[in-house]
Amino acid sequence: MHVxxxxxxxxxxxxxxxxxxxxxxxxxxxxxxxxVVAGFALAAGLVMPAQAISATTADxxxxxxxxxxxxxxxxxxxxxxxxxxxxxFAGPLDLPAGDxxxxxxxxxxxxxxxxxxxxxxxxxxxxxxxxxxxxxxxxMGTAKLFTNDVATTNAGEGRLTVRHTAAAPAxxxxxxxxxxxxNVVNGAEGTTALPVGTISAAVAATGTxxxxxxxxxxxxxxxxxxxxxxxxxxxxxxxxxxxxxQEITVGHTNPGGVPSGTAGYAAERxxxxxxxxxxxxxxxxxxxxVGGVLTSRRMRATKLDS
Amino acid sequence: MTRRLIAPLVLVLxxxxxxxxxxxxxxxxxxxxxxxxxxxxxxxxxxxxxxxxQPARASLPPVRVRIDAAGVDMEVVPVGxxxxxxxxxxxxxxxxxxxxxxxxxxxxxGNTVIAAHIDAPDYPIGPxxxxxxxxxxxxxTVAAADGSTAAYGVATVTYYPKQELPTxxxxxxxxTRALVLITCGGDFDETTGHYDDNVVVVATPRA
Numbered sequence: 250m251h252v253x254x255x256x257x258x259x260x261x262x263x264x265x266x267x268x269x270x271x272x273x274x275x276x277x278x279x280x281x282x283x284x285v286v287a288g289f290a291l292a293a294g295l296v297m298p299a300q301a302i303s304a305t306t307a308d309x310x311x312x313x314x315x316x317x318x319x320x321x322x323x324x325x326x327x328x329x330x331x332x333x334x335x336x337x338f339a340g341p342l343d344l345p346a347g348d349x350x351x352x353x354x355x356x357x358x359x360x361x362x363x364x365x366x367x368x369x370x371x372x373x374x375x376x377x378x379x380x381x382x383x384x385x386x387x388x389m390g391t392a393k394l395f396t397n398d399v400a401t402t403n404a405g406e407g408r409l410t411v412r413h414t415a416a417a418p419a420x421x422x423x424x425x426x427x428x429x430x431x432n433v434v435n436g437a438e439g440t441t442a443l444p445v446g447t448i449s450a451a452v453a454a455t456g457t458x459x460x461x462x463x464x465x466x467x468x469x470x471x472x473x474x475x476x477x478x479x480x481x482x483x484x485x486x487x488x489x490x491x492x493x494x495q496e497i498t499v500g501h502t503n504p505g506g507v508p509s510g511t512a513g514y515a516a517e518r519x520x521x522x523x524x525x526x527x528x529x530x531x532x533x534x535x536x537x538x539v540g541g542v543l544t545s546r547r548m549r550a551t552k553l554d555s
Numbered sequence: 556m557t558r559r560l561i562a563p564l565v566l567v568l569x570x571x572x573x574x575x576x577x578x579x580x581x582x583x584x585x586x587x588x589x590x591x592x593x594x595x596x597x598x599x600x601x602x603x604x605x606x607x608x609q610p611a612r613a614s615l616p617p618v619r620v621r622i623d624a625a626g627v628d629m630e631v632v633p634v635g636x637x638x639x640x641x642x643x644x645x646x647x648x649x650x651x652x653x654x655x656x657x658x659x660x661x662x663x664x665g666n667t668v669i670a671a672h673i674d675a676p677d678y679p680i681g682p683x684x685x686x687x688x689x690x691x692x693x694x695x696t697v698a699a700a701d702g703s704t705a706a707y708g709v710a711t712v713t714y715y716p717k718q719e720l721p722t723x724x725x726x727x728x729x730x731t732r733a734l735v736l737i738t739c740g741g742d743f744d745e746t747t748g749h750y751d752d753n754v755v756v757v758a759t760p761r762a
Contacts, residue, residue, distance in 0.1 A: 320759040339601045339603050340601060342601055468610070497605065502640075505722070506640075506720055507717075508754065509670055509671060511674070512675050516742060532706065
């Protein structure tokens with residue numbers, strides 16, 4: 250994601266396409282160019298990276314998927330996310346690699362009175378994680394550390410991860426009406442690359458196509474990991490199954506180059522123009538010298554006459 | 556020597572003069588006492604994002620680019636990448652391609668990239684052949700099908716050897732909005748059938 254523009258990339262030519270000495274105008278342009286490249290670097294530097302992963306740290310997001318129960322999120326004995334609401338994401342927390350003890354409590358409750366946990370999360374350097382608190386298939390609160398695939402996407406593609414974090418049986422996940430992930434059980438996930446655009450996503454009981462959730466429009470963006478969570482409960486009385494989505498900018502692939510000329514006509518024209526001028530100037534010089542000779546001869550003739 | 560030293564000193568004094576003048580005491584204003592900046596507490600403000608699905612901003616493709624100073628008034632079509640990984644371009648040099656996977660001129664951030672062939676077999680030389688002669692601050696306007704327009708001023712015209720095209724910076728998704736026009740230039744290599752260089756115009760939005 251970091252940009253390292255090198256102003257020395259710029260090679261200057263004269264306007265006729267030849268490799269003659271840089272003109273004054275060229276130098277001015279070069280200076281402006283360096284300024285703008287520096288501008289790019291500055292702009293890039295000001296942008297907060299979507300991920301702060303480093304060689305020694307990990308990114309940790311937290312997803313709250315337990316309906317109707319706001320919590321405080323404690324990490325190693327400290328409240329990191331107070332009054333964390335269901336259906337929301339927190340993060341990223343940029344944490345040094347290592348083990349972290351996470352506890353969820355009712356808001357303002359002491360850490361010694363956990364609603365969930367403590368659980369130990371082992372974070373590796375250079376990775377992105379989402380710790381999710383959600384209902385298991387039987388409707389009991391549970392937690393799981395998911396690893397996010399933050400590899401750079403191919404040009405024109407985004408990445409979709411789906412996670413089953415709902416009190417519901419195995420499901421099929423449909424994209425534009427077709428099964429994209431089949432037989433996904435609670436706590437399981439699937440990931441695929443998709444062309445950029447909007448897909449209509451739906452969740453149906455395995456082997457069926459009648460949605461129990463959705464269809465909903467999910468944006469697939471170039472260079473972005475979109476993680477969709479089915480959360481809540483499909484339980485008859487409290488059917489509050491919902492979809493939540495998290496977006497992580499993972500980095501895109503730029504075109505390898507811009508091959509924008511394949512005939513050479515413009516180069517030919519330049520060469521012709523140059524040749525025209527050379528021939529033209531030579532002709533003028535020749536004419537001038539011939540004229541000069543004639544003049545002097547005439548003058549001599551005049552002298553002789555007189 | 557002594558005299559030369561005076562100028563920087565004066566400058567320093569002038570700069571200090573720019574510091575805010577302390578409010579006269581007893582003016583009833585809350586005392587802006589020079590307390591040290593509070594030491595950051597261990598509490599981290601963790602960004603919170605609602606998980607509800609957000610409708611994505613639909614991109615607004617530019618359909619026309621116009622540069623009076625270069626006699627350019629061209630149709631623009633959306634393009635992607637070829638299987639080779641290179642940017643796709645309309646075969647006709649009279650039509651420019653907008654890199655549709657990146658920002659458009661109305662995106663909040665990043666560079667809009669529009670490229671066209673300088674020439675191609677069996678077509679006349681394209682209008683982008685004139686890009687190399689653009690003066691600084693020449694006006695470029697880009698229009699969308701819905702009538703939206705965006706105006707830019709030329710900041711730089713640069714030749715890059717093709718292998719050294721700084722794609723990361725030119726195709727940036729983040730940072731200040733800019734318009735990047737790319738075509739070819741320099742010497743034509745008959746053996747490869749390609750030009751040695753890319754000619755790149757970077758233009759910044761008009762205020």
